Amino acid sequence: MKYIEEHKILELKQRIPVEIGNRIRIFREKKKLSQTELAMMIGKDRQYLYKIEKGKVTSSIFTISVIACALDISLAELIGEIKV
Template identity: 40%
Template sequence: MDIRAKIGERIRELRDKLNLSQKDLAYQADLDRSYIAGVEKGQRNISIVNIEKISNALNMNLNDFFNDAKFNS
């Protein structure tokens, strides 16, 4: 699995745990809903700045965001 897919999957998992819609996450991260959808599908090459925005919107820091088994391979 490539890194874009791993990041997208991680965002979707975390968003689902918080019962947030893509629209709600996008609003909280100051990003477009269609951008969030593309990232979750692994279709967008997300910047570290936007990963930080999304992490903050999910109430976590970058260390916690990347602290997942899918990033250990």
């Protein structure tokens, strides 16, 4: 069995939310949506979406899936290029 080193876990914990947030912002801007518009589409407030895009919160896979759905992209398309 392979154990993941603590420093790797901490690095992922810091990096992954930021990368997901950046990709959400990129797709949101491609769709010409404001944070407020996307937040309304997913039933969240703009401030929460801002925190997701800045990587300040770690969202559940469910919330990330709802955002992908609202952006009319697959979950794989949203997170597919993020390396672990």
